[in-house]
Amino acid sequence: xxxxxxxxxxxxxIRDTLYMTLVSTLVGYVIxxxxxxxxxxxxxxxxxPNPFFYRIGDFVCNVIRSIPFLILLxxxxxxxxxxxxxxxxxxxxxxxxxxxxxxxxxxxxxSSLNEVDKGVIEAAKSMGASTFQLIFKVLLxxxxxxxxxxxxxxxxxxxxxxxxxxxxGGGGLGDIAVRxxxxxxxxxxxxxxxxxxxxxxxxxxxxxxxxxxxFDHRKR
Numbered sequence: 001x002x003x004x005x006x007x008x009x010x011x012x013x014i015r016d017t018l019y020m021t022l023v024s025t026l027v028g029y030v031i032x033x034x035x036x037x038x039x040x041x042x043x044x045x046x047x048x049p050n051p052f053f054y055r056i057g058d059f060v061c062n063v064i065r066s067i068p069f070l071i072l073l074x075x076x077x078x079x080x081x082x083x084x085x086x087x088x089x090x091x092x093x094x095x096x097x098x099x100x101x102x103x104x105x106x107x108x109x110x111s112s113l114n115e116v117d118k119g120v121i122e123a124a125k126s127m128g129a130s131t132f133q134l135i136f137k138v139l140l141x142x143x144x145x146x147x148x149x150x151x152x153x154x155x156x157x158x159x160x161x162x163x164x165x166x167x168x169g170g171g172g173l174g175d176i177a178v179r180x181x182x183x184x185x186x187x188x189x190x191x192x193x194x195x196x197x198x199x200x201x202x203x204x205x206x207x208x209x210x211x212x213x214x215f216d217h218r219k220r
Contacts (some may be wrong), residue, residue: 006189009176014196016090017172020162024094025155028101035061035102036109037135043110047131061103069100069161073168090171097158097165104157108150112143145215152208156201163197173197 039057042050067075073096077087080095116139124138140147166174173193181190 010173010189010192010196013171013173013176013193014200017159017162017174017197017200020090020093020097020165020170020172021155021159024097024101024158024162025151027094027098028105028154028158029151031098031102032105033109036106037113037139039106039110040113040139041131041135043114045114047134057106061106064099064103065107069096069164070167072096072100073165073170088169088171093162093165093170093172097161100161101154101158105150105154108154109147112146112150113139115146116142145212148208148212148215152205152212155204155208159197159201159204 035057039054039061041047042054042057044051044054046054064072073093076096076099080092081087083095084092086092120142121134121138124134129138162170162172163174163177164170166172166176166178169175173196177190177193180186181193
C-alpha cells in the first residue's frame with residue numbers, strides 16, 4: 001500500500017499543507033494586526049474612541065466570521081481566480097484562508113490589547129507618550145504573550161481549514177484524505193493523513209506554547 005509513490009505524495013501533501021497554513025497565517029497577520037489595532041484604538045475604551053469606524057470594522061469582522069469556511073471558499077472562487085488565475089490548488093487556497101483569517105486575527109489582537117493593564121497605559125500617557133509610542137512600545141509589548149498565544153491558535157485553526165479545503169481540490173493532506181479516503185475508500189491512507197495533521201498541529205501548539213511561556217514575565 002505505502003510504496004514510494006504514496007510516500008512521495010504524502011511528503012508533498014505535508015509540504016503543501018505547511019505552505020498554505022504558514023503563508024496564510026503570515027499574510028493574515030499583515031492585514032489582521034493593523035485591523036485589530038484599529039478596532040482597539042477606536043473602541044469605547046480605546047485610545048481614540050470613534051463609534052463610526054469601530055462599528056464598520058466590527059460589522060465586517062462579524063459578517064466574515066459568521067460564514068462557514070467551506071461556503072466562503074466557494075463564494076470566493078471568482079475572486080480567487082482573479083487573484084491567482086485559478087481556483088484550485090494550494091496557492092489558490094491561500095486567498096480564502098487569508099480572508100477568513102484576517103477578521104479572526106483582528107479580534108484576537110483586539111482582545112489581547114484589551115487585556116493590557118490600564119495603569120500601564122495611563123502611566124505612559126502621563127509621561128507624554130504619543131499614540132504611536134503607546135501602541136508599539138507599550139500595548140504590543142505588554143500583550144506579546146497573549147499575541148503569541150493567539151498566533152498559535154490561529155495557525156492551528158488555519159491548519160484545519162487548509163485540510164477542509166481538500167474537499168474542493170485545495171491540495172495538501174486534506175485533498176489526499178478526500179481523494180483516497182472518501183472517493184477510493186482507501187482507509188489506511190486517510191488515517192495516515194489524519195495522523196500527520198495531528199502531529200503537525202501538536203508541533204505548532206507545543207512550539208507556540210513554549211515561545212509564549214518564554215516571553216511571559218509572570219512566570220519568571
